[in-house]
Amino acid sequence: MRRFERVLKIAFVLVFIVALFVFSVAVFKQVDPGEAYIGSFDSNLLDEGWTIIYPDGHVEENVSIPLDIDVEAGSVLAIEHTLPDDVGDGMRLGLRSSREEMTVYIADEQRSEYKVEDFIVKRKSVVSAFILVDLKDADAGQTLRIEMSSPSDPVIRINDINYAYGNNVWFSYIGHNINLVFIAILMICIGMFAIVVFLFIRKKVAEAKSVFYHAQTIIIAGLWMLSESELRQVIFHSPSLSNVFSFMLIEIIAAFGSMYCNEVQKHHYARIYTLLQSVILLQVLANIVLNVTGVVDFYDTLILSHAWSALTIIVVAGTLIADGITGRIRRYGFTAIGMVLLVIFSMLEIVNFYFINIVSMGFLLGIGLLMLLAFTTVQVVIDLIRSAEKRRRDLEKANRTTFQTIASTIDAKDRYTGGHSERVGHYAKLLCKAVAEEYGFTHDDISAVNYIGKMHDLGKIGVPDKVLNKNGRLTDEEFDLMKQHTIIGYDMLKNIDYIPGLRDGVRSHHERWDGGGYPDGLKGEKIPLYARILCIADSYDAMTTDRVYRKKLSKETVLEELEKNKGKQFDPHLADVFIGMIRGGVV
Structure with a gap:
């Protein structure tokens, strides 16, 4: 069946490729002379x-x-x-x-x-x-x-x-400008989408503000490119007003760009950026007044806007160099690459405007901003992964402390088995390491078995003290109460899902290979692997420590018990491995 599914997938991919070929032919070549006449667009x-x-x-x-x-x-x-x-x-x-x-x-x-x-x-x-x-x-x-x-x-x-x-x-004219208009519209759409993303992640992701400022910068640049496009008469009903709009945008774009850089660099250069933004704001306000009063046009002061933009580019380049020297740049490495590319393309945009004029106005700036967006996106993903990994490590550390506390609490409750949970976790970890290659256990799996060993008797918290600390053997009724600790522990851990096998290990560590164990009477390999490991570790510690009804057993007796019960109580293969570990002095 899987082979047939694979064939179907390949067949549909081939059909899709053929469809793309037909699409390409339909766009670029007239095959049938009977197609309807569409006239001429020539000039x-x-x-x-x-x-x-x-x-x-x-x-x-x-x-x-x-x-x-x-x-x-x-x-x-x-x-x-x-x-x-x-x-x-x-x-x-x-x-x-x-x-x-x-x-x-x-x-x-x-x-x-x-x-x-x-x-x-x-x-x-x-x-x-x-x-x-x-x-x-x-x-x-x-x-x-x-x-x-x-x-x-x-x-x-x-x-x-x-x-x-x-x-x-x-x-x-449309043919010469359509690419620029497309990039401008794409930038506006991407910027609006980024703002929507910001609204969802602003309370969860530390880098959210940089996304917001970058989105604003991209939208401003896109709107400026549209308003400065040679097609603005087609786009706007009042092209002269869009011209005023475009000059206002070009004057503030450097300010929003510096806000983005300030956020990315964690306000380390806040004073420099704030001073720069203040000067730009004063110039914008002065230019608006001068334009409204008819003293000068925005175009006449455009060189000042470009000068402040150039200064912003130089400042950003300087801060990137400073962060490279101090090593701070490692924290935002991918974003820094995007910022360097934006610096380069922004300078080329100014050079193109004043000296060479080989591409449409705004094209180079748009490419630079889109590149920055790509690298910023990669950086945000990396930061999220790092943040998730840090939370995982912190959670594991907190869990380790919690497990130690719970294990100590359990052992303190049973005065005859002090340190039992800690030792079971240790023996289980040793056995897990011994069979790691055979069963494909990872470092995390081995750590999980250690944790589960410490938690395996958690349910004894729900067993009455008079039963738990009784001098002498338990009656059948008392033993039934004691057996409930596996189910109690299993239920207590119902909301803990970040340690694989935890609940199964706690519930099934008293199951027997021959099916005579509790609470579910599982048999053979139906018993979870972690539980089979814990069963051996738990029994070994029980045999090698003093109990109220007997003294600890000798090494020879322990080995005899393990040999006698492998295939009955214990997984025979795991029991052979553990016996070898005892004889080899590993345990």
């Missing part, structure tokens, strides 16, 4: 043959775009191109403003204007955005003229310009 790029008219009147022809041009801030630069013959009704021209004011003319007719004075909110410059211009049949072959100016920036960036039917003009 046409106007990237060559442009004429540039500089502010001083100088003309440069046959120029390719995109490109950046240095001009005096506020001056007007114009670019011209002849629209292709395939331009017609239903088409749109698409171009992107990187904070430049723009006016679009076709055949000297103004078709679109994007100016700062059109905004209700007082601001120094326009928000970067896509400008769409409706085209018509009559525009084919006409001169397209775009006038650009940047009131506060000496650089005018001429981006790609394309045309297509309807909103197909958006598809090239």
